[in-house]
Amino acid sequence: MLDATDRALVNLLQDGIAVCERPFADAGAEIGLDEEEVIARVRAMLDCGVLTRFGPMFDAERLGGAFTLCAMRVPRERFEEITHIVNAFDEVAHNYEREYELNMWFVIGAESHEHVTETIDAIELATGLDVVNLPKLEEFYVGLKLEV
């Protein structure tokens, strides 16, 4: 379990820390921890799986990747079958069932927009269902991610 200090540290790290020679020392100074303890706590939280990564968060699109959010209206009786077909595509990630008429929601990620479009076409062909393509037009800054 995380203690109050861990939580303060996670909240700080979610917002992002400065790039400097001693980033852990600087981050620790904001919440009254020394450098060594910051490193030890981050390592412990990575080891136990609360954190999956510490470091630069890239904007994948600016690195040349292309992504979109897709939704499908899947008949209840075909849900398992369609899930199987859709998830078999390497380009598909984060597939969720949601409570709505459009009930299957997944992300397509590929190295180009052309490849994203081709994947959507291939999914429509393989399932016989329409894919609603909802690409990101603008991302709004999200402050603190979650108050843990």
Add this chain to the structure above:
Amino acid sequence: MNHPNQVLIGAVQEGLPLTPRPYLEIGQRIGMSEAETIRLIDDHLRDGVIKRIGVIVRHHELGFCENAMVVWDVPDARVDQVGEWLGDQPGVTLCYRRPRRPPHWPYNLFCMIHGRSRDAVSHRIHALKQAPALAGIPHAVLFSRRRFKQRGARYAFDDAEGGNSDA
């Protein structure tokens, strides 16, 4: 993107080393000075290739097991202003503008809300609906039922498109 940048991005893809001077160590791996490494990363923070130096939190491990996608049909003239505001609200983990797809999909503003329980998420949503920025705005709440696929990202982006990394 030029060669030193690609080498640097490759070197930090797996995260920063947990040592007092991580940029010194990264620089040593790729034949750059600490100062040069810091400068390049700082450049990328400015140009947006790197969004921030931070962490990816596994929501589920922290007990944030419920998530809802909440979508709004905001007049185009107001959507930027409302989006900026919404991104800043507690519990909101993502906030994007996306296209409407009439007639089946009238919503242009998406956000993800995480919470420890469905009640907690519903409570957050209720508070948002009462706020002046969103009062009277048509919306829908899409709770997740099941997650079928979770794939490691090729790049370390915190969340590609709103599927959300863990819930």
